Amino acid sequence: MKSKTSIIEVARLAGVSKSTVSRVITESGGSVSRRAQEKVAAAIKELGYTRNTLAAGLRAQKTWMVLVMVPDIANPYWSEIARAAQDRLEAEGNSVVVGNTDWVKSREDRYFELAKSGRFDGMVINSVTDDIEAINDMGIPVVMVGERAESQDIDTVGTDTMAATRMALEHLWARGNRRIAIATSDHGGERFLSLRRRAYDDFMKDMGVPADSSLAFSVKLSEEGGRELVRSLLALDGWRDRIDAVFCGNDILAIAAINALRDAGIVAGKDLSLVGMDDIPAAAHTFPALTTVRKPRALIGAAAAELLLARIRDPERPPERRLFPGELMVRGSVTERHI
Amino acid sequence: MKSKTSIIEVARLAGVSKSTVSRVITESGGSVSRRAQEKVAAAIKELGYTRNTLAAGLRAQKTWMVLVMVPDIANPYWSEIARAAQDRLEAEGNSVVVGNTDWVKSREDRYFELAKSGRFDGMVINSVTDDIEAINDMGIPVVMVGERAESQDIDTVGTDTMAATRMALEHLWARGNRRIAIATSDHGGERFLSLRRRAYDDFMKDMGVPADSSLAFSVKLSEEGGRELVRSLLALDGWRDRIDAVFCGNDILAIAAINALRDAGIVAGKDLSLVGMDDIPAAAHTFPALTTVRKPRALIGAAAAELLLARIRDPERPPERRLFPGELMVRGSVTERHI
């Protein structure tokens, strides 16, 4: 089944030494006579030879392979980032493969081991653990996708979550929504909710709205969280007078809320304004379609690739940090209120 | 940056030969004295040594790495298959990475090259080209995910599309829908529409409904296709009397149709029944939620892994073909008609 043709058989058939063959198949190949070149090319073709880049890399300490490690490959957010990074990286001659950790540390460790044992020239990662030491320990160029404040010694790219949140809140406000609630998580899986919450607090203060912590719902950023939000909302005394809009920490939450509200006879975009965050594909297909803030996945992926390439080129360059603004996607879930 | 500790420095520090070190770091390691074992372990720890599995593989002709190559990583259908395969494969000690071709041949070729140059022990793939020769040429175990009739010499796993289609049609029929149309593509990107169409024709015949080709809409399996379907439908003379349900080739199409219908004042699940195929995430979030046939992605991924493992174990085993039935997801887009 396996063909196993090696440089040496090519050499034999071409009637040259393996060094010569090596020279012709290498980019930087030393000088080879035209004649030898041709003979080798012919032999390669006849034998259907393919260079074992692994063995080549063993010597050259190179793999021409880059790993993009994401926590959830089934989430379009991550897969699109991966794809964008891939474009850029491949253009530079690397092959890219993606690793999926499913948020579990042991899987992340597995990929880290692969890296340590020299399988990749670099990685673009979103780490489950954010164990900076483990990351540096791999000894290869790494770019992080996310928004950790801590990792100042590692190249980072991400969305400016606070700005994105503010963007959503401003939209709500501009449409006349004044009694704005927030639903987000403040612990667990999602690391940056505190940023969302902070942006919310800042915004309300800037608008001169007195703080009202009963308008800050703490729920999981999941479908269940969306249903829970609606339950809590309905249970709130006189909520109709106190809330006319809610900023949801992400789209999953927001979409589940839209549906739960409908079940309760409340229609989003009419009785209550809702905005989400992320712009997942389903956001465009709900009814009403969800107004949300899109994270610039393509930009993020491309920038990550860019930084990685730069670091591979020069391991000593100072770490860089690139945050991109979100993009408001205006759809149908925000009410226009005339005040 | 890179630590570059090799077996030889470990040996030196431990005061043993490198073979001994090799023995302790290998699974199948030969016999090593307790004392040597300890000394080596200590040295490894002190040096922070990590085994270069690449070099190890060079000798063992093994990489312990498997590639899952999919055409669109951002499509949950593929990413979930990949993830399911990953579970099974990792349990067997392999690392899995996923390759994304984005339906472009040159990317597929790139992965094929990697495979040829010995980077993976096997692959689970959905090929863009289905170039059987190129696939065999890689000389490593491959399992195809899809439903090609041709590739009988390669292990294959997929969904039984005809059975799945029939399942949807039977559901429509059972709910009293008698005038059933079909919207699917009959050329281009999607290869198996003919199976859907064939299943449709068979079913109608079995039910004793005379064939009516004007009820077979040929559109792309895309959002645009969904809008086009609705345009064609509305343009059809007296369509309300001739059609009470439409089977859509996939969910994207069906969801776009639901929305286009609503724009025309027609509500799916009431005025017209609609079923989709695939069960993409958005299908559960539309209004009405889409009744559709779910492809058993987890089963497919796991089965693919299983077959691959089996073939790696025994390259000579006869090729196997596993097709799984779909699962009907009853939601709100099919009308109950009393007849």
Add this chain to the structure above:
DNA sequence: TTGAAAGCGCTAACAT
């Protein structure tokens, strides 16, 4: 321009 030889880091057959 070309070949011989020495590795890259590791494993495995063969001695001891």
Add this chain to the structure above:
DNA sequence: ATGTTAGCGCTTTCAA
């Protein structure tokens, strides 16, 4: 139980 010696397939001095 352990060391010695050959490689795995390729690149890269070093001579010629």
